[in-house]
Amino acid sequence: MKPPSPTQRIRSALPLSELFLWGQVRRAHGLRGHLLAESFSESPDRYDLSAFWIVQGEVALPKEVVFIAPHTSIKEKEKPLRWWRLRFRGVEDRNAAEKWVRTELYLPRSYLPPLQEGEFYYVEALGAQVVDENGTVRGVLKEIYLHSSYDFFIVENEKGEVFWIPAPFVRKLDRSSNPPILLVEGPEGLWDPSLAKGKPVK
Numbered sequence: 001m002k003p004p005s006p007t008q009r010i011r012s013a014l015p016l017s018e019l020f021l022w023g024q025v026r027r028a029h030g031l032r033g034h035l036l037a038e039s040f041s042e043s044p045d046r047y048d049l050s051a052f053w054i055v056q057g058e059v060a061l062p063k064e065v066v067f068i069a070p071h072t073s074i075k076e077k078e079k080p081l082r083w084w085r086l087r088f089r090g091v092e093d094r095n096a097a098e099k100w101v102r103t104e105l106y107l108p109r110s111y112l113p114p115l116q117e118g119e120f121y122y123v124e125a126l127g128a129q130v131v132d133e134n135g136t137v138r139g140v141l142k143e144i145y146l147h148s149s150y151d152f153f154i155v156e157n158e159k160g161e162v163f164w165i166p167a168p169f170v171r172k173l174d175r176s177s178n179p180p181i182l183l184v185e186g187p188e189g190l191w192d193p194s195l196a197k198g199k200p201v202k
Contacts, residue, residue, distance in 0.1 A: 011051055011062040011064075012062070013059040013060065013061050013062075014053055014059060014060050014108060015058065015059055015060075016055060016058075016059075016060060016106070018108060018109055018110075019053055019060055019106035019107065019108060019109060020106065020107060020108075020109050020111075020112065020121065020123045020124060021040060021104055021105070021106055021123055021126060021127075022039060022040065022041050022044065022047070022052065022105045022106060022107045022123065023037045023038050023039035023040050023041065023044065023084070023104075023105045024037060024038055024040075024102065024103065024104050024105060025037045025100050025101055025102060025103045025104075025105065026038050026101070026102075027101055028094050028097035028098050028100075028101060029071075029085055029097070030094070031093065031094050032087070032092065032093065032094075033087050033088075033091040033092045033093050033094070033096055033097045034067070034085050034086065034087045034097065035085070035086055035087065035088075035091075035097050035100055035101075036071060036083060036084070036085055037083070037084045037085075037086055037105060038082060038083060038084075039081060039082055039083075039084055040122070040123055040126060040144075041122075041123055042121070042122050042123075042146075043081075044081050044082075044084070045070070045081055047107055047111045048107075048111065049065060049068050049086075049107075050064065050065055051063060051064050051065055052065060052105040052106060052107065053105075053106040053107065053108070054103060054104075054105070054106070055104060055106065060106055063088050063089075064088065064089040065086055065087070065088060065089070066087055066088065066089045067085075067086060067087040068084060068085070068086040068087075069084065069085055069086075070083070070084055070085075071083040071084055071085040088100065118172060120172075120173040120175070122144045122151075124173060124175065124180065125141055125144070125153075125173050125180065125182055126141055126142075126143070126144070127140060127141060127179055127180075128140070128141045128173060128179055128180040128181060128182040129177070129179050129180070129181050129182070130153075130155045130165075130181075130182045130184055131181055131182070131183060131184070132183075132184055132185065132186075132191070133183070133184075133185040138155055138157060138163065138184065138191060139155040139156050139157035139158070139161075139163065140155065140156055140157075140179075141153055141154070141155055141182055142154050142155065142156045142162075145164075150166050150167045150168060151166075151167040152164045152165065152166060152167070153165040153166075153167065153170055153182070153184070155184075161193035162193055163190065163191055163192075163193060163195075164195065165184055165186070165190055169184050169185060169186035169190060170182065170183075170184055171183040171184065171185050
């Protein structure tokens, strides 16, 4: 799949506050400058993927994509469209591609369709500080695992303890804070790390 034809969107430097994290480059792929990226978006193919914004200092600059397509050779039971193969303009071989490994890929928040009051996109919540109904900080949201019954919000605290929080206990996201604050309300047993020994069975 080639990237969409050029749009009228202005491709200029943007502050991080005007962007959302679409995914991250995980490794180089092949010998011709391709990269394998993991998307964190619920619907990663919804957006114009002809460029990603790359953070450089206090702003992010657009980097043109000349090829991007879903990657289907990873034989794991992962969420659809999680993995993508892409190539940036000017990146022609594996050595050049290796320099982009671990690069975070951002898109403008203006790409996101509006939500109803109280709703939020998963990509907005990643990295949020997680607090319970008593205001106790429980950790940082590291990942959201999509499951057939309901999704799990994976939280890690400063001790390295991991908690799997079912989506029904997640109440709201306060975007006005930096980092955002994610409110979770539920029984105390939610915060028992012994319950998070592995991913739930689909």
